[in-house]
Amino acid sequence: MNGVRTTTGQTIEPFGNTFRKLPKRALKRIGVVDVGSNSIRLVVFDGAARSPAYFYNEKVMAGLGQDMARTGRLNPKGIERGFSALARFAALARSMDIEPLTCVATAAMREAEDGPAFQARVEKETGLKLHIIDGEEEARLSAQGVLLGWPDARGLVCDIGGNSMELAEVANGKVGRRVSSQLGPFRLQQVPPEGLRTHVATVLDRLAEQVGTDHERIYLVGGSWRALARLDMERTGYPMTVLHEYRMTPQSLSDTIGWIERHDLGSLRSKVGISASRIELVPLAAKVLSQMIEVFRPKELAVSSYGIREGLLYEHMSDTLRRRDPLLEAARFTEKQMARLPGFGKKLFQFLAPLFPDMPPERERLVRAACLLHDTAWRAHPDYRAEACFDNVTRANMAALSHPERVFLGLALLHRYKNSRAESHMAPLFALLDEAQIRDAEILGKAMRFGAMFAIDDPSDAASLRLRDDTLELRLTATGRRLMGEVAESRFLSLCKSMGVQGVTR
Structure with a gap:
């Protein structure tokens, strides 16, 4: 070409x-x-x-x-x-x-x-x-950035820069229709305030004709959108400040835009740490997004920290590489670089799999990732490993991981090192999970805590697990009996208690 x-x-x-x-x-x-x-x-x-x-x-x-x-x-x-x-x-x-x-x-x-x-x-x-x-190529590359972080992304990617704003459709791992406009804040600074709304509406109507309005989700790419999202977090008291995959409803975002208009930009900037050059563009970007919500009527807006770069x-990337799960690839890489026994995570998952029958794919990938990451914080001080695991995962630059999934993974890894989460300073983040999810994360963590006691070449050579109704059966080989000391027994009983089953050792 x-x-x-x-x-x-x-x-x-x-x-x-x-x-x-x-x-x-x-x-x-x-x-x-x-x-x-x-x-x-x-x-x-x-x-x-x-x-x-x-x-x-x-x-x-x-x-x-x-x-x-x-x-x-x-x-x-x-x-x-x-x-x-x-x-x-x-x-x-x-x-x-x-x-x-x-x-x-x-x-x-x-x-x-x-x-x-x-x-x-x-x-x-x-x-x-x-x-x-050109603008269409910029839109394509930005949309590819969203696909890198969200392989199953479906909706409309909106990338705002200083002088332009691009839109691109994404679905089924592909980039569809795309278009560029001059709706960047630098451009809009030259539009008389009394004519701004009409100007933006005219451009958005043209864009809607080209890419359609049947998109339930808009993926927001660009510094001005991230600044708006950070301010939304501040207004709502959201407990996590990771912007990637932060989700907003149109109503919440509209409320935040009104909130911004009622406050001094300087005071808002000091609260959230947005640069002066960025914060001055936020009001114009907010006006564009407000009108976008009216025209495209999305059900959800999601922030992507991934874009053109x-x-x-x-x-x-080859097509084969693109099809891989970004979360599991990151977890494998982290295990290889930081774990004491790289490769054990896969075997740990296989050992623990009987505890989680009929896992849906979205849960299985989290369990696999947790097993790969279960021993990557061993260099931290023993008193802080649980918190280090939680903090690393909830703040890590990992793709294809929603905020609740981050907390689930972090909580599971916390329980890998610690039985109790009582009085944890991470507690505000637990609110992103329901009680069932918190219980499941605890069970996964305690299962890994127990399984780590069989950190030999292959734990299946030492033991196997079988879940039957209200009983968890642990079968030990001769090697397993030598490994099954007092600490391992205590961890097994703690796991059974969290699962609400009776533990039996054979």
């Missing part, structure tokens, strides 16, 4: 199959640079390719596109900040032996009349080749 040229002279280059596809579980560092209208960011991905591990992540709020809607040119101060950032990123990449970097530039670079000159300067003086992509990583 050949590039096309814009009226300002840039070559717009779709990626297509440009990248060499990585085989399954490839361990390779990949560096990408995203040159946006507001920020420029370098991300180096490391390790488990299907689930992004951020080896290095740096952002500079260059503001390349600030005032461009008025002047038609890149912001002069933004040019110097942007060039300095790119020169630094090129040097960092060389020191990490990551060359060449994959660099994409979006709305500001493709629309500014001096974009080609900046592009040429960057390439000449830093050696970085900036791929200037993760979409570039996804571009590298």
Whole structure:
């Protein structure tokens, strides 16, 4: 697929199959640079390719596109900040032996009349080749980033930048219709306030004609959306501050937008730690999102921390790698790097599987992940391992994991090291689970706590479990009897008590 040229002279280059596809579980560092209208960011991905591990992540709020809607040119101060950032990123990449970097530039670079000159300067003086992509390609890559984090994503991806806003359909692991608009906050700053609502409505009606309005969920990508979500958390007192996979109802978001309008932006910024350059764009972004809710009528809005940069990583992946579960890939990678006995997690799952008959797939993947992660906090002080496990999982950069699932996994790992959760400072997060889920997490944790006592090459050589009605039968081999000491017996009885069954040892 050949590039096309814009009226300002840039070559717009779709990626297509440009990248060499990585085989399954490839361990390779990949560096990408995203040159946006507001920020420029370098991300180096490391390790488990299907689930992004951020080896290095740096952002500079260059503001390349600030005032461009008025002047038609890149912001002069933004040019110097942007060039300095790119020169630094090129040097960092060389020191990490990551060359060449994959660099994409979006709305500001493709629309500014001096974009080609900046592009040429960057390439000449830093050696970085900036791929200037059009709006539809930007939408595709952002949607791929959502698919990287949500393999089963279905709905409409909405990516807002400084000078543009893109929409793309996602379903069945594919990106469908996509469209770009000039609804970025920098652009909207040039619209007279009295005409803003009509202008936004006109653009949204056109977008709706192109991508339809039958989307139950909108996936929000971009710093302005994340800032809005963080403010929604603050207003509602939400106990977890992880933005990825944070879900909002249209009503909650509408209430938050009204709440923002009634408060001073400076005081809100101090509460949630949003940068000054970001918070000033929030009111305009909020007006766009408010009208989007009216036009598209979604049932839910979900925040994705993954976007164009993760979409570039996804571009590298083979179809086989894309089909893998990001959570389990991340857990396997973590086990390999941090567990005392890498590979034992799979055997632990097989040993404990009889305790969880007829597991639905969504629960089985959590049990598998827990078993893979059960021994990855062993370096922490014994008094804090339970809390370290919980904190690591609930705050980890893991994909395909909802907030309740994070808490379930964290609570199971807490109980892997500790029988009781009483007086835990993590207790506010338990509210994201119902009583049945809390009980199931406790049982899983205590099962792993007991199963870890058989941490030999294969625990099935020592023991087997059988659940029958109200009885849990433990059958021991000769090896198992030698391993079944006082501590193991105590852990077995604690597991039986949590399950509400009678324990029998044979």
